[in-house]
Amino acid sequence: MIILPGDNGLDKAHPQYPGLTVRLPEASLRSTQSLPDYDTSQKEHLVVKEQRRGRSRFDSTFWRGALLAFVVYVVLSLAIGVPLAVIKLKEQKAKKFKSAPPFSFWSADDSHTPLPLQSLRDSVFGHNIRCNVWDIAEDASSHPFLLATSRYRLPAQGIVTVRSNISYDADVFSGINGSLSVTLNEDKKEKDIVFIVNLLSSRSKLRNETNVCFTDTGPNRGLTIYTPKELEPDDSLSLAVQVQLPTTATIETFLTYLPLFTQHWDIGRGLSFGQLIIEGTNNPISCGNLTASQISVKNVLAPINGAFNVTNSLSLDTVRGPILADVILTQTPSAIQPSFLSLDTGYSPIEAKVTLSSPTSGFTPCFVTQVKTFNGAIQLDISHDEHTPSSSLSVQVQNALAESNVRLDSKFQGMFNVQTKLDQVTVRHSASVINGSSAAGPGRQPGGDPSKRTIIYDQLSPGKAQGWIGRGPRAPPPGPSPPDEPPVGPRTKESQVEIISTLSPIVLDLG
Known part of the structure; x- marks a missing residue:
């Protein structure tokens, strides 16, 4: 059966719509953020x-x-x-050596190192310089070393210098060594200073590179030696310098600067200098019977020993070498300042015998002594000459890790102060010394006997001793005297000794 469209009942229920078809969107999740509009987006972007x-x-x-x-x-x-x-x-x-002294005495007026020889011009010295003039020059192949000898004569006056360009650095100048000997000329008729330089070298080229120069004017008047700094491993250079002084001369200043040189002086008491300056590094310096107004000896790694007689000042300074000295400090009435002694080393002992002397009577001589070391024993003996009265003496001693022994003779009169932190202090005196009492007052000891020595302790403990020793009444400290007592002069001429240590004992012998 054929069903016609018009007969369909469904068409009646759902009539046809000839317009556009509307399709609803499919169901989806709602977005929580909606896109902004154009203006908002532009603002946010800006x-x-x-x-x-x-x-x-x-x-x-x-x-x-x-x-x-x-x-x-x-x-x-x-x-x-x-x-x-x-x-x-x-x-x-x-100065190559790190422990070297802060300056070197090159001349009396200048402490700078010299210029290398190749940089010196003829205009500096003119015709007063004389270099490498050898009296003897041996080149014999049979001998392992080549010998060259130079001689020079210089009038004994003004300033005299002996120096070299060698620095403190022994590694740089390895293979070089030398010696200096200063003595009196056996010929008593000789009036000039005679220099004799002997040079031994392993090669002729090495000798030609070494310059031995003399000059007779200027602040560097004397001998100057210039050696090459770099030697071959098998090279060897040795210099022996002899200086012969006349028996009678007036030399204002004698100066040496000779690192790596052994220095030996032996001229007796007959010859005196105005100023004597000696400097070395790691070789011994030996001084026999030197007399001068002022003496300064410096070393670094080697000892200093000798006998000295000075009127103005004496300074012996080394770093790691011992000091052994026999010293005569002399003061004249015309002196305007105390005669000064300084002994200074770092890691070695100091042994010194000091004699205080004054050629005339009628005045109180004045002396100052300073002794310092860090890790070396100190043995210091100070006494007055037989004809010298009691002086005004100031003694300062410093130590740290070794024992200090200081002895003063019976002419010492004044204050003493001895202190150590971690050890013991000992004060000794002869049996004839009266042990006084300071109960009458810290500044005065009434009724003192001028013929007897009296010691008064202001403070006495295992690590500290302070007090006074002398003859007669103890002088008061500077200031007005009490109204009921006669005036007593202040302690302007009294002596004083101060010994300070850290970890070691101290012994003070007051005679």
């Missing part, structure tokens, strides 16, 4: 752009400041660091 632009300006300012700070740092480094480096380099060239 905000982000402004934030990025602000961060960029901050970063560029920071880096610009950092770059400026770096430039300032570089400029300051060049302005300050380069001059310091140049000065340090000059100091290292002037």
Whole structure:
């Protein structure tokens, strides 16, 4: 059966719609964030752009400041660091050894190191310099060393110097050694100073590179030796310098600067100097019977020993070498300051016998003595000459790790102060000394007997001893005397001794 469209009952219920078909969207999850509209999006984009632009300006300012700070740092480094480096380099060239003394006595007026010989011009010395004039020059192949000898005569007056360009650094100048001997000329008719230089070298080239020069004028008047700094491992260079002084002469200043040289002086008491300056490094310096107004001896790694007679000052200074000295300190009435003695070393002992002398009577001579070491025993003996009255003496002794023994004779009168931190102090005196009491007052001992010595302790403990020793009443400290007592002069002429140590015992013998 054929059903016609018009007969369909469904068509009646659902009439046909000839318009557009509307399709509902499929069901989906709802989004929590909806896209902003165009204006909002543009505003948000401008905000982000402004934030990025602000961060960029901050970063560029920071880096610009950092770059400026770096430039300032570089400029300051060049302005300050380069001059310091140049000065340090000059100091290292002037003294190679780290423990060397702070300066070297090259001449009486100048303490700088000499210029190398090749940089000296003829205009500096003119015709007054004489170099490498050998009286004897042996090149015999049978002998292992080549010998050359030079002699020179110099009038015995003014300043005389003996020096070399060798520095404190023994490694740089390895293979070089020398000796200096200063004696009196056996020919008593000789009026000039005679220099004799013997040079032994392993090669002729080495001898030609060594310059032995003499000059008779200027602050460097005398002998100057210039040696090559770098030697081959098998090279050897030895210099023996003899200086023969006339028996009668007036030499204002005699100066030596000879690192790596052994120095020996033996001229007796007959010849006197105005100023005598001796300097070495790691070889012994021996001085026999030197007499001068002022003497200074410096060494670094080797001992100093000798007998000295000075009127103005004596200084013996070394770093790691012992000091052994027999000293006569003499003061004349015309002296305007005390006669001064200084003994200074670091890690070695000091042994000194000091005699205080004054050729005339009627005045109180004045002396100052300073002794210092760190890790060496001190043995110091100070006494007055038989014809010298009680003097005004100031003694200062410092030590740390070794025992200190100081002895003063019975002419010492004044204050004593002895202190050690971690050991014991001992004060000794003869049995004839009266042990006084300071109960009458810390500044006065009434009724003292001028013929007897009295000792008064202001403080006495295992680690400290302070007091006074002398004859007669003890002088008061500076200041007005009590109204009921006669005036007593202040302690202007009294002596004083101070001994300080850290970890070691101290013994003071007051005679």
